[in-house]
Amino acid sequence: MTVTERRPGPDLAAASGPRPARLRAGPMLAAGAGLTGAALGAVLVGPVRLDPWAVLVELAGRLPLVDTASGLTEQEAAILWQLRLPRVVLGGLVGALLALAGAAYQGVFRNPLADPYLLGAAAGAGLGATLAIAYGPDTGSWPVDLLPMAAFAGAVAGVVAAYGLGRSGGARTTTSLILSGVAVAAFLTAIQTYVQQQQAETLREVYGWILGRLTTAGWREVALVVPYALVSTVVILLHGRLIDVLAVGDDEASSLGVRATRVRLVVVAAATLATAAAVAVSGLIGFVGIIVPHTVRLLAGSGHRLLAPLSLVAGAAFLILADLAARTLMAPAEVPIGVVTAFIGAPFFALVLRRGGQAP
């Protein structure tokens, strides 16, 4: 990612937030350093103790022109390369996507409590996953499991339904969109609960999925997420300034030549893609999409040209650390990662509520 000083346009975001909104090198470098530190710590520490120096040598050995012997056994190398590393990478990707999607949703809906699951993405993914677990065929031999595909499709379908319902209501306000999201979520959750009750032996697996999981993450999941991550990230980052313009209200935005509805549709679509990809491989990990963008907002202001990339990096670092806690606190047992993020996230959420939603 290149960090550039852009030409300051009509700085509308400055009207809504106290700080300048441009992409600045300082905060990005700090966030990048934080992410690097988190990733390094997460690779070095795990339920199985690997010699940190040997791990570093082993990692360096994969660089071109470096030929070293790390002294890791075959088993230890497998733990590092096939279990720990993909988990760190996937945790970073999922955290980045959720935080970015959260920042985008909060921006386009001008609602501090919006999160990536706002428009029925969680309920849709939950239903898709439940259907796959309850009725899906044995997909052990397939190149890709049915579960992530079903969750992805469910998340997208949920948001499409909410969006369609919200628009057909006549008034195209953000409120009608959010309310239709509530309706769609309630409806999909009802079906999911019904299926769960009918197929009660699937309860534990569905429950485990809802709490979020990176336990069985592998390179396969990483490969699944990367394309969506790229597309949605590029789209949202390019729309940072337009999201800022939306903050002044749809009517004023259109008087400035910004088609608010269209911007919202594009950003919501990209954020949904990001959310669906994250949810497909990791289940419903809550609160990342809320606490990360809000923390960034408190520290660096609310202009989206800075907020979006910072949330992306901070989200990655946050989830990598949360997952590190999830796999080491009770090692060798796991704590569901959703429990970790909610344990940190819920008090924070309360704090945001108390501050009365002063952010956009």
Next chain:
Amino acid sequence: MRRSLLPLTLLLVALVAGGCGRDGPSSDAAAPAEQGAAFPVTIDTPAGEVELARQPERIVSLSPTATEMLFAIGAGGQVVAVDSNSNHPKEAPTTDLSAYQPNLEAIAGYKPDLVVYSDDPGELAAGLGKLAIPALQQPAATRLDDTYAQLDQLGRATGHAAEAARLTATMRAEIQKIAADRPERPLTYYHELDKNLYTATSRTFIGQLYGQLGLRNIADAADRQGSGYPQLSAEYVIRADPDLIFLADTRCCGQSAGTVAARDGWGQLTAVRSGGVVELDDDVASRWGPRVVEFLKTIAAKVETLEAVGS
């Protein structure tokens, strides 16, 4: 639905009666009189005493394990309905009654004179009490002795105390015999409940069964809270490198020796390379009924072949 069950029930009664006939003259003609004399019986349960004035003739079982037990002690003929998950034995009159969301009206529709259940998700016991339907709760066993006690209890409640006593005696003897042949070198194992690496420790019922064979559980270190069912880190399973991997998620989640071998980092595990991955029947591995003997025999045979290869 119920009408169609009647011939089946009659057939079952005939089968059971015929089956009893082998035991000698005492069971066929004399048994009813003997059993009649045993009633009324009073049975102690966690929920209080249950009074049975007559021998139950219309039993509803909401517990797959209780269903297996009832049929194993010869009370199958008295069973009119079992819950949707009671899939063993084949003769069991499986209905769509749900044990997870028990519907009182649907249960009462079978006009039961005894209901056996394992878990009460809410108002089941209270509701049955209001309808004056005697109910026995038989919660999941935590030890083999619970299994024997539940068999005895069902025996007394259904008028098959003698058969129950015979069955538990046989089970004890067989398990003792299997345990006596345990391998000298203790093998380690990992019992998989689902592919997210939830497992059972040696303290659980199933863990104690493995303990009978002298097997060592790798999950004990992971269970500091003592739930008995921790979720393991994949890293830890790889490091522990168990001799045996028991899959209790073959039916629910489609796992097999093949899928385990294909998991990232699992291919080089001892169990995978030496054929120590055992595909269990989820149901047998999660119930605490008479089939635990069959389960132990399967495991013992597997351990024996591994031993033979190893030595």
